[in-house]
Amino acid sequence: MSSKRLSVTVTRRLPDPVEIRLRELFDVTLRDDDTPLSEAALIESMQTCDVLVPTVTDTISAAVLGQAGARLKLIANYGAGVDHIDVQTARQRGILVSNTPGVVTEDTADMTMALILAVTRRIPEGLAQMQSGDWDGWAPTAMMGGRIAGRRLGILGMGRIGQAVARRARAFGMQIHYNNRRRLRLETEEALEATWWDSLDQMVARMDVISVNCPHTPATFHLMNARRLKLMKPDAVIVNTARGEVIDQNALTRMLRAGEIAGAGLDVYEHGQDINPRLRELSNVVLLPHMGSATREGRIEMGEKVLLNIKTFDDGHRPPDLVVPAML
Numbered sequence: 001m002s003s004k005r006l007s008v009t010v011t012r013r014l015p016d017p018v019e020i021r022l023r024e025l026f027d028v029t030l031r032d033d034d035t036p037l038s039e040a041a042l043i044e045s046m047q048t049c050d051v052l053v054p055t056v057t058d059t060i061s062a063a064v065l066g067q068a069g070a071r072l073k074l075i076a077n078y079g080a081g082v083d084h085i086d087v088q089t090a091r092q093r094g095i096l097v098s099n100t101p102g103v104v105t106e107d108t109a110d111m112t113m114a115l116i117l118a119v120t121r122r123i124p125e126g127l128a129q130m131q132s133g134d135w136d137g138w139a140p141t142a143m144m145g146g147r148i149a150g151r152r153l154g155i156l157g158m159g160r161i162g163q164a165v166a167r168r169a170r171a172f173g174m175q176i177h178y179n180n181r182r183r184l185r186l187e188t189e190e191a192l193e194a195t196w197w198d199s200l201d202q203m204v205a206r207m208d209v210i211s212v213n214c215p216h217t218p219a220t221f222h223l224m225n226a227r228r229l230k231l232m233k234p235d236a237v238i239v240n241t242a243r244g245e246v247i248d249q250n251a252l253t254r255m256l257r258a259g260e261i262a263g264a265g266l267d268v269y270e271h272g273q274d275i276n277p278r279l280r281e282l283s284n285v286v287l288l289p290h291m292g293s294a295t296r297e298g299r300i301e302m303g304e305k306v307l308l309n310i311k312t313f314d315d316g317h318r319p320p321d322l323v324v325p326a327m328l
Contacts, residue, residue, distance in 0.1 A: 006104075006314050007071070011058050014078065015296070018303025025311060026051070042066045051310055053078055054085070059273075062089040074319070076309045078302055080104065081243065083216040088325045098167025098319040100305035102160055104293035108241050109164035111292040112211055113172070115239040115265030116153075118286045120209070121145040125283055141306040145234075149173030153208035156223070157242065158184055165211055166192045179203050180214075205231040209239070216243035226251035229261065236262040241292040243308070245270035253278050256285060267292050276324050 008026040010019070013034040022028045029049070034059040037045065046052055047069035054060060057079045065086060075090060077099045119125060122145045129135050129143070153169045155162045158180040163198050166176045176194040178184075181304070183196050197203035200223070202276040204210060210232065224247040232238065238261065240247055249270040255261045255281050256279070269275050279285055293299065311321035 003311055006051055006310065007049045008051040008053060008076075008310060009040055009045045010078075011042065011045065011057045012078070014053075014303050015300050017300055018307065021303075021307055025307070026251065026314075036234075039064065046072050048051045048160075048291075050074070051076055051313070053306055053310075056078055056081060056084055058084060060085045060090075062086045065089045065095070065196065068093070068095070074098065074310065074313050076094065076306045076313075076319070077323075078306050081215060082323050083243065083245075087323055091325065092224045096319060097323045098309040098321045099323050100302045101321060103274075103301045103305055104298045105160045105164050107295045107298040108161050108213075108292040109168055110162075111267060111288070112165045112213070112239060113168045113243045115241065115267065115286055116169070116211070116237075116286070118150060118210055119237045119239065119263040119265040119284070120148055120151075124286050148209070151175070151208035152177055152206065153209045153211060154197075155194075156210060156212050157220075159215075161211065161242070162211075162213040163192060165186070165213060166194055179208060188197055201231055204228055205233070207236060208233070209237050212238070212240040212242045212246050214246060216245045220246050220257070222246070222248045224248065226255075229255055232261055234260055237261070237265070239265035241267045244271070249276055249279070256282055257327070260311075276299040 005027040006089040008022060008028045010028065010030050013031050019030055030196060042058055043064055044264045049095050050071050051074045052072060053076050058076065074097055075085060077085060077097065079100050082097060082099050085097055090097050109183045110231055122143055126143050150170060150176050153174045153176055155165055155178040158178040170176055176192055177197060178194050179197045179200045189196065212224065226248055229251055247270065252264060253276045256264060265286040267290055273313065279287065305321060309321050
């Protein structure tokens with residue numbers, strides 16, 4: 001264990017148990033408010049610490065890394081996704097990057113199923129009707145949605161979260177289909193009762209529900225572009241709890257408004273909180289404020305992973321959740 005405590009800077013407010021433990025172990029700089037840092041403030045923080053703990057709201061580009069101080073040796077990301085960090089440049093500058101994989105799998109899968117149900121069963125529309133006082137009582141043809149049992153679910157990205165979604169959807173009686181960079185092992189496919197499609201186009205054209213569960217990489221940017229969205233059936237819906245950049249938001253908005261896609265449930269957006277205002281006007285769209293991992297248990301477990309990565313690094317060992325470019 002090093003005799004001098006590591007200097008750690010945290011860019012956003014974290015759950016109290018995490019911040020308390022960070023203060024016990026390290027020389028930590030915490031935030032008093034919970035607003036994203038400006039680029040200038042982020043660079044200033046990176047010039048004076050040994051370890052930076054950023055979140056998805058911090059864009060750590062090659063230009064930003066070029067202004068980091070010589071002390072910075074570890075970026076311990078609070079979150080699994082690292083598409084906001086130029087990992088290749090960090091490694092070239094001798095800065096390690098770690099993340100928090102596997103922690104929010106179940107929480108995000110829960111939210112995916114919640115969005116599928118919310119869109120297909122028109123739950124927000126029913127809620128709005130009750131809150132406005134416009135409900136006139138039950139009627140045989142009122143607020144009719146669609147049954148999800150028997151529907152085909154196409155999962156785009158069959159990693160930890162995609163498989164967790166598959167398990168839940170199977171329990172609801174859905175038929176599981178998937179497209180992934182690599183096909184799952186046969187025993188995993190059989191356990192999930194999942195059908196593999198090597199062609200994403202062919203899968204998309206046949207599904208009732210599309211669930212986006214892949215990471216954002218250069219290869220997945222606008223993977224669901226205008227051409228591929230047009231392959232979807234008019235009565236199909238799409239949900240996204242992964243990364244907003246995977247879907248062309250403007251193309252999706254146009255098609256939803258034209259009735260070419262039946263509905264959408266979105267927890268993430270292509271341009272962060274800058275959401276196409278036309279999306280907000282649609283009754284067949286459910287919008288959530290990036291809540292997929294927002295459970296007390298999940299956020300504390302994310303912090304515990306950050307702590308473990310920093311402490312292991314401080315002890316002179318490789319962080320257990322080290323990210324390397326080959327993983328991306």
